[in-house]
Amino acid sequence: QVQLVESGGGVVQPGGSLRLSCAASGFTFSSYGMHWVRQAPGKGLEWVAFIRYDGSNKYYADSVKDRFTISRDNSKNMLYLQMNSLRAEDTAVYYCAKVGPSGEYFQHWGQGTLVIVSS
C-alpha cells in the first residue's frame, strides 16, 4: 500500500532554513507528481508546491515563491522541500501528498511533520 513518511520538521528561528523529506513507498514513485500541503495550527489547508513526476515542472504558492524549493530524487523515492528565509507564518504541519491517477488532486497523504518558526 502507498506509504508517505515525512521528516525534518522542528523548531527554527525566523530567517532560518529547514529541509523536509518525504519517503515514498508502495507505488512507482517516478511515475507520479507530488505535492507539499501545509496546515497552520487551527487553520485550514494550504497548497504549497508541486513537482511533476520527472521534475521537469514545478509550481509554488505565492506565499512561498522564491523562498521554498521542491525537489525529488526518483532513484531514492524521496521528495524534498527546502525552506529558506522562514517566517512565523510558515509555522504549520507540512504534508507530502501523491497526485491521483486522473488529476492533480491529493490521493494519498503522509502523516505530516510540524515546523515551528519562533525565536
Added chain:
Amino acid sequence: DIQMTQSPSTLSASVGDRVTITCRASQSISSWLAWYQQKAGKAPKLLIYKASSLESGVPSRFSGSGSGTEFILTISSLQPDDFATYYCQQYNSYPLTFGGGTKVEIK
C-alpha cells in the same frame, strides 16, 4: 487565483441525518473538484474526485455532484465516524486552492 467558498462553516447534525455541504468556485472549474475529510490530529483523506467520483474504499453514503462553479457533498445518512471537517479543493489551475472547511458536529 480561484477562490473556493464553502458553506456552512459549521454544521450540527444527528446520526442518521442527511447532510449537504456546498462549495462555490469564483470561476468555472469544470469538474476538477475534490472533497476531503479530516479528523483532529490526522491527515486529510480523499473522499471524492472529479466532482462525483467516489475514491476506492470510501463508503457509498458519500456522494458528490455539480460542475462549473457550484458543487455539493452529500452524506446520505450521517454515521458516528463522519463527525469531522470537510474541505473542497479545485485542481483546475494553479495555484491549487481549498475551501475554508466545514466542521460537522454532533447535535
